[in-house]
Amino acid sequence: MKWKQIPLGPLQTNCYVLWNDENKCLIVDPGAEGEKLVSWLNENNLKPLAILLTHAHFDHIGAVDTIRGTYDIPVYIDEKESDWLADPGLNGSGLFGMGQIQAGPADRIITSENTLTIDDFTLRVFKTPGHSPGSLSYYVQSEGIVFAGDTLFMGSIGRSDLPGGSHQELLSSIHDHLLTLPEETEVLPGHGPATSVGNEMDGNPFLNGF
Template identity: 65%
Template sequence: MKWNQIPLGPLQTNCYVLSKEDNSCLIFDPGEESEKLSDYIRHNQLKPHAIILTHAHFDHIGVVEDIREEFGIPVYIHKKEADWLLDPALNGSLRYEMIKNVSGKPADYFITEEQEMTIGDFTFQILETPGHSPGSLSFYFQDSGLVIAGDALFNGSIGRTDLPFGNHNQLIKSIHDKLLILPEETIVLSGHGPATTIGQEMDSNPFLNGF
């Protein structure tokens, strides 16, 4: 399985496209610049199966509707943030004058618990990692040794918790209980910035001292 990181929009939010040898793919967090993302998919002759959201802040969902409509694929999100796709006040886009209000249609599928999920030929573990937002999810692909962690864990940092519904203690617990238990060589694909590994963050992340 291949993965590609595509930073999108003014906040350079990482969209990830995971693809197989048959060119089937999954799209995670299409936040902005639908044309750029669409061009990448079409140029590489990829066949998307689904859009999967780590959480529903505006910079991670901004072009969900464009991509869903263009490729005719379903959207997956945690049920706790189901209304965030519809409500600019919840997804945060209403807070910023320079950001267009983000409001779309309901997701097609709602995730309610941790589980193993298979979409097409992709099989992965769903991990609930709240704290940055109530319905934050991480997606662990054991066979490929990577986890898509959204805005929970970054290279040298952690997700902010000063936004509405954020909870610092909950985030630290999520990272400790769900992410740091993964093999140290696991690649962490974060919502912003470069990739890292679980081992690197255990050794040097200043927010995780004491773990």
């Protein structure tokens, strides 16, 4: 399989596209610039199967309806943030003066940690709250990658001072789920460059001593 990181919107939120040899793909966090993303998908002859959301902050959901409407595909989200898509007060767009960023209800609600199978794609879903109460990480063992959203970054961790955030929960999520993965696992964050579990174990100052 192949994957592509596509920064979108004013906060350069990382959208990811993961595709197989048949050009079927999954889209993680289509945050903004929906028409730009549609153009890229069509230029590369990719066939989207689903949208996976790591969480429902405004900068991760801005292009959800454009992508869903164009390809008629389902949206997956954690149960704790199922109401956030339609509510600018919850998704933060109102708080940060970003206008009324909204999306329709999700089609699939994730209620527990499990193995998610979509066509030929198999992902392990981890509940990784702390940045937000319904943050999820998606681990693709066969490819050695984890889509971590705003939980873990290169040399940093997600902010926990937004509504529903918790610093201790964030650290526990990272320690219990992400740092237990093989050290060579690539961590694909919601902002900034990719990193690896091993690099963050060795050099992330926010994790030292935890």
